Every structure is written in structure tokens, then in C-alpha cells.
Amino acid sequence: MAVRWITGFLDSPGPEVEAFWVAVTGWELSARRDGGTFATLVPGDGDACLRVQVVGDGPARSHLDLHVDEVASAVARAVELGATVTVDRGDPVVLASPAGIVFCVVGWAGERRRPAPGRWAGGWHSVVDQWCLDVPEAVHAREVDFWAALTGWAVRPSDLPEFCHLERPEGMAVRLLVQRTGAAVAGVHVDFACDDVDAEVARHVGCGAVVVRRVPGDWTTLRDPAGREYCVTGRSPHPS
Structure with missing residues (x-):
């Protein structure tokens, strides 16, 4: 499998902390999606690599999304290497690494430009x-x-x-x-x-x-x- 892009997620009990992350990154918050659960921090130059998620419980935490060409085969490879599937929605699929680090495998949408400092x-x-x-x-x-x-x-x-x-x-x-x-x-x-x-x-x-x-x-x-x-x-x- 080829990892085409990586997005980091800031998973928080509520949306209140998002203004802080807008301020420290200098990136804009997108419109919310999925009933207000998700939003993207959009850089002024380059493709987005940081998103926020309201998870409704604590503590505040983070996880990674791996963007790939073909989700099912990438998930199979991850499981072969020792990962465990915890939630399978087709795209995304939520897994845990052998040490228990949560990550998702998602489809790649063509991101390729590193955000400028x-x-x-x-x-x-x-x-x-x-x-x-x-x-x-x-x-x-x-x-x-x-x-x-x-x-x-x-x-x-x-x-x-x-x-x-x-x-x-x-x-x-x-x-x-x-x-x-x-x-x-x-x-x-x-x-x-x-x-x-x-x-x-x-x-x-x-x-x-x-x-x-x-x-x-x-x-x-x-x-x-x-x-x-x-x-x-x-x-x-x-x-x-």
C-alpha cells in the first residue's frame, strides 16, 4: 500500500478549544460537517492536514488518518502487520496499532501540497x-x-x-x-x-x-x- 497523505485529528469533548487551534496555526476553520462533528483547519497555502472532531467525552486526544488509494486492501495490510479493526464503515475504517494507537484508513482525495509555514x-x-x-x-x-x-x-x-x-x-x-x-x-x-x-x-x-x-x-x-x-x-x- 502507499500512504498518499496523512491528516491529524484533534479529538475534543466540545468545540470550544477550536478557536485556540485556529489562532496558533493561523489557519481558517471550514464549515462543519456531519451534524457539526467535523471541521478542517484550512491553510492559506497548501492542502489541509489538520482537522478537528467533537467526540463528546474526554480526555482531549488525537489520532491520525492515513489516506490511501484503496481502503480495503490497505486495511488488510494493516491487519496482516498486527493492527486490529475497531470500527468498519467502509471508508473510513478505524484501527488500533499493536501498541493501541488509534488511526483511520481513508480514501485519498488528491492532497499533495505541503502547507507553507x-x-x-x-x-x-x-x-x-x-x-x-x-x-x-x-x-x-x-x-x-x-x-x-x-x-x-x-x-x-x-x-x-x-x-x-x-x-x-x-x-x-x-x-x-x-x-x-x-x-x-x-x-x-x-x-x-x-x-x-x-x-x-x-x-x-x-x-x-x-x-x-x-x-x-x-x-x-x-x-x-x-x-x-x-x-x-x-x-x-x-x-x-
């Missing part, structure tokens, strides 16, 4: 460009193998031993980072890339985020108004 008043740039798979140590190696085989993306080491990333194809909007954690439960969170971490963090705090922890020179973990953690990182926001 936003430029802020102080002159720095930022963009949502990465999803981090947070995986307990006991199942980390199995999960890395699963995502590498499912996407067909090569695994690349990081400067830090607890991280590795999957090398995205040219034009793909988001990277996948895998983090080995001491937690008991696997999850996923979104990362921003920017060229001034301190300024970008201050901007997010001004929009309503709370700083959780700082790793000077590398990244800062924040919590959005719904309690969902995410990171602002010092990786270049400009496509390479």
Missing part, C-alpha cells in the same frame, strides 16, 4: 509538521516496525536515543516521530516546527496554552485549553 509579527515562522507516536518501552520496537512496514517509510535515528523518525516522501505534509516513553499507554501528539522557540511558545501562551516542560534549545511541551499536550520544537519550519 506561517510568518508571525516578530518575523519568525512556524507550522504544524509532525506527529509524535508516544510508545511504552516494552512495545516500542514492535511499534516502530509496524509503522515502518505500514507506511513503507525508512526509519532514521535521532540524536537522542529515545527518538527515531520515519522519513516522509517528498511533499508529504507531516513527519512521523516515534518516542520511547515510560508511560503505560501509547498515544499521539502534534508538534510545531519553528525558527524561534521562545517567541513561538510565548505566542501560544498568549492564546491560552500552558507550559508543561522546557528542553532549552530543542522543544517545549505545552497543554492546550482542553488539556491536550503538544510540542513546539526548534526544527526548521521550512521544507527541506
Whole structure:
């Protein structure tokens, strides 16, 4: 199977937090769909890769949609590699990875243009460009193998031993980072890339985020108004 595009979903109990994500991304919220459940954050330049969903319960969380040419065969491949189908609506199909990370397989609608970084008043740039798979140590190696085989993306080491990333194809909007954690439960969170971490963090705090922890020179973990953690990182926001 070929993963043509990846969309990240911010799943929240209600829509109140969506204004925060509009502010920090600089993207516009689309008209709502499916009775108000779904909306898309639409970048000014490039194809959408971030959506919001009202799930009606907590905690606030995230999941990924993998866009493919043929859903049924991609689902079969995911199951062959160790995923479990939890909800089958034909398109989408909801699955869980071997470590329990929820993701959906959906049909590809031709997305191909990576969103351009936003430029802020102080002159720095930022963009949502990465999803981090947070995986307990006991199942980390199995999960890395699963995502590498499912996407067909090569695994690349990081400067830090607890991280590795999957090398995205040219034009793909988001990277996948895998983090080995001491937690008991696997999850996923979104990362921003920017060229001034301190300024970008201050901007997010001004929009309503709370700083959780700082790793000077590398990244800062924040919590959005719904309690969902995410990171602002010092990786270049400009496509390479």
C-alpha cells in the first residue's frame, strides 16, 4: 500500500478549544460537517492536514488518518502487520496499532501540497509538521516496525536515543516521530516546527496554552485549553 497523505485529528469533548487551534496555526476553520462533528483547519497555502472532531467525552486526544488509494486492501495490510479493526464503515475504517494507537484508513482525495509555514509579527515562522507516536518501552520496537512496514517509510535515528523518525516522501505534509516513553499507554501528539522557540511558545501562551516542560534549545511541551499536550520544537519550519 502507499500512504498518499496523512491528516491529524484533534479529538475534543466540545468545540470550544477550536478557536485556540485556529489562532496558533493561523489557519481558517471550514464549515462543519456531519451534524457539526467535523471541521478542517484550512491553510492559506497548501492542502489541509489538520482537522478537528467533537467526540463528546474526554480526555482531549488525537489520532491520525492515513489516506490511501484503496481502503480495503490497505486495511488488510494493516491487519496482516498486527493492527486490529475497531470500527468498519467502509471508508473510513478505524484501527488500533499493536501498541493501541488509534488511526483511520481513508480514501485519498488528491492532497499533495505541503502547507507553507506561517510568518508571525516578530518575523519568525512556524507550522504544524509532525506527529509524535508516544510508545511504552516494552512495545516500542514492535511499534516502530509496524509503522515502518505500514507506511513503507525508512526509519532514521535521532540524536537522542529515545527518538527515531520515519522519513516522509517528498511533499508529504507531516513527519512521523516515534518516542520511547515510560508511560503505560501509547498515544499521539502534534508538534510545531519553528525558527524561534521562545517567541513561538510565548505566542501560544498568549492564546491560552500552558507550559508543561522546557528542553532549552530543542522543544517545549505545552497543554492546550482542553488539556491536550503538544510540542513546539526548534526544527526548521521550512521544507527541506
